[in-house]
Amino acid sequence: MKPDRKSDGAEPGPEVLTIENFSIDYLVEPVVHAVRDVSLTLHRGEVLGLAGESGCGKSTLAYGIVRLLKPPASIVSGRAVFHPRDGAPVDWNELGAEQLRAYRWDTISMVFQGAMNSLNPVISIRDQIEDIFTTHRPGMSRKERRQRCGDLLERVGVDRARLSAYPHELSGGMRQRVMIAMAMALEPQVMIMDEPTTALDVVVQREILQELTRLRDELGFAVIFITHDLPLLLEISDRIAVMRAGEIVELAGALQLYTEPRHEYTRKLLASFPSLTGDRGSFVRGTVS
Numbered sequence: 001m002k003p004d005r006k007s008d009g010a011e012p013g014p015e016v017l018t019i020e021n022f023s024i025d026y027l028v029e030p031v032v033h034a035v036r037d038v039s040l041t042l043h044r045g046e047v048l049g050l051a052g053e054s055g056c057g058k059s060t061l062a063y064g065i066v067r068l069l070k071p072p073a074s075i076v077s078g079r080a081v082f083h084p085r086d087g088a089p090v091d092w093n094e095l096g097a098e099q100l101r102a103y104r105w106d107t108i109s110m111v112f113q114g115a116m117n118s119l120n121p122v123i124s125i126r127d128q129i130e131d132i133f134t135t136h137r138p139g140m141s142r143k144e145r146r147q148r149c150g151d152l153l154e155r156v157g158v159d160r161a162r163l164s165a166y167p168h169e170l171s172g173g174m175r176q177r178v179m180i181a182m183a184m185a186l187e188p189q190v191m192i193m194d195e196p197t198t199a200l201d202v203v204v205q206r207e208i209l210q211e212l213t214r215l216r217d218e219l220g221f222a223v224i225f226i227t228h229d230l231p232l233l234l235e236i237s238d239r240i241a242v243m244r245a246g247e248i249v250e251l252a253g254a255l256q257l258y259t260e261p262r263h264e265y266t267r268k269l270l271a272s273f274p275s276l277t278g279d280r281g282s283f284v285r286g287t288v289s
């Protein structure tokens with residue numbers, strides 16, 4: 001684990017996103033209570049891991065926060081409030097469709113499972129990234145747009161010469177990096193990442209995550225990182241929320257959650273990853289000092 005992680009003593013930054021008593025149902029027969037009364041605070045610059053087994057409601061919560069749910073999903077209670085650096089807090093539930101479109105990507109952006117497959121196959125990488133600037137930064141000159149597109153790609157470890165490529169000419173890892181670059185294009189203050197590297201092999205996954213933590217340190221955005229891979233979360237998160245059957249059952253600093261899990265379910269989840277609980281309970285993926 002990173003010795004300088006924020007959960008190891010440093011004061012958390014001010015809040016950037018608060019989720020208050022969020023509940024989401026799927027209105028099917030019988031009704032599925034997918035998210036139940038979830039409250040969370042995300043601080044500026046922190047990586048908050050959201051763990052839990054498949055079907056516990058992680059993705060539903062993520063889509064709910066950014067208001068991308070489709071029927072039969074329905075937000076039955078609660079709100080997600082964004083706290084800008086300057087100015088009054090913004091309740092996302094009160095934004096109209098147009099405002100939501102403007103706010104998404106700009107303040108909170110997302111990389112979802114399999115996002116790399118959502119690149120348009122017949123449009124070059126340059127044109128797809130440029131489109132974000134044309135839409136959200138209409139005043140930006142063509143020259144600056146081009147420059148920014150190249151800078152963004154390089155930031156996620158892809159040579160800017162690949163700007164003229166089409167998605168099928170890139171590996172899965174590169175396409176996912178492009179998606180991460182696109183999510184960072186407008187320098188959002190929050191990024192929500194739902195299993196962003198699950199489809200990739202372990203080496204590529206590792207490289208991308210290292211890149212992500214480096215960028216977080218450099219740019220200061222906060223991340224909600226969702227995965228069922230608890231060992232990975234322990235490595236990259238400042239704090240971890242454990243979700244079970246739609247509820248957050250435990251929320252603690254990563255190190256504390258690993259060394260002193262309080263909830264029975266967290267203990268079970270930790271025990272289900274043999275790499276975390278060797279004979280002497282050694283933590284083999286990172287280095288606990």
Ligand SMILES: Nc1ncnc2c1ncn2[C@@H]1O[C@H](COP(=O)(O)OP(=O)(O)OP(=O)(O)O)[C@@H](O)[C@H]1O
Nearest residue numbers: 026028032034053054055056057058059060061072
């Ligand atoms: N369209 C839908 N209609 C009815 N129920 C749904 C629908 N989508 C999801 N659910 C249910 O909502 C619950 C939460 O699902 P969700 O996909 O949010 O879980 P998850 O933790 O993200 O799982 P995974 O890690 O597999 O993506 C599950 O019980 C799931 O079966």
